[in-house]
Amino acid sequence: MNKKQLQSELTKKRIADAARVLFIQKGYKATSIEDIVEVTGSSKGNIYYHFKSKEGLFLYLVEEWDHDWEQKWFEKESKYETTIDKLYGIAEQMVLDDLNHPLTKAADEFFNNEEKTSDVEERLAEMVVRHLKFYEKLIREGMEKGEFKQDNVESLAVILEGLFFGLSQMSRKSSMKEALELYQLAVKVFLSGIASRSS
Template sequence: MNKKQLQSEQTKKRIVDAARALFVQKGYKATSIEDIVAATGSSKGNIYYHFKSKEGLFLTLLEDWDREWDVQWSQKEAQYTSVAEKLYGMTDHLVRDDMNHPLTKASDEFFNSDEISPEGEERIAQLVENHLQFFRKLISQGIENQEFKSENVEHVAITLESLFLGLSQMARKLTLDEALALYQSAIGVFLHGMVKKSA
């Protein structure tokens, strides 16, 4: 790699890092390209040289984030035996991660915004699909284990994804400890239900 390519990668990284920090702090819409310019020292034109659009930049961030999360999780996963334990462990990991690197708020805002290009929709759908894939796998595993009831895997996966999606929005004003307690409690309900004697 020659000097120019190296330089280029470094600036790209500078942009990505600054953008991530800003999106986390201020949310998607409230972070302007101008803000990113101010934070990087790079120019507007340069940002558009490296990224197709603000949306594209943001989506890149989300995709990177998910990828990193997967890597970290797969390192931790081995230490859990039952699927129930995995779920608790994953939740713990997720909450701690969401509270520190939370593109969560920005991404909820982004998902629910109405200025998303068709390409953006596509990339979001892919992200969601990855999450569902993850949950499907976990649930199937639980069923094969005889640990879980044999329910409709697709429905349960969407239910789990919905639960986490909703929790992340409800937990925004909570402290880390409160959030942890809430999430663990929610997983408890997911696992054992609310009805006293289950069939």
């Protein structure tokens, strides 16, 4: 690899990293290209040289994150024996990896606020479906193993996705330790409930 190509990759990564932080902190729309210019030191033109558009830059980040997160989980998954342990493991990865699915909120804003142009909507919808499938598979596994009660798998997956999304909102200003404890308690509640006797 060239010195030039190497430099180029580093620059692209530097832009992507800075943009990721900003999108997470400020959301999609509130993050301007100018913001990224200020943080990276790159010029506007250079950002557009590496990414076709703001939309393209954002999608790049989402796809990258989604890919990395799944990959990392699948590498760890086999180390957990029970489905219950997996649930705690997922919660842990969510907190430790990126303190709350960081781009989910920005992605949601993006998905809901932007003009419905191009294939972007389709790609993001696929992402949500993938998340739900991910949880459905887990919950179904737990039911088959007898760890979970029989119930509506699809709805439980939505609830779990919603719970984790909500928790990420609530713990945006928390420390990692606080967030982890919150997530763990939430998983415990999701598993056992808060009622003193089950109905």
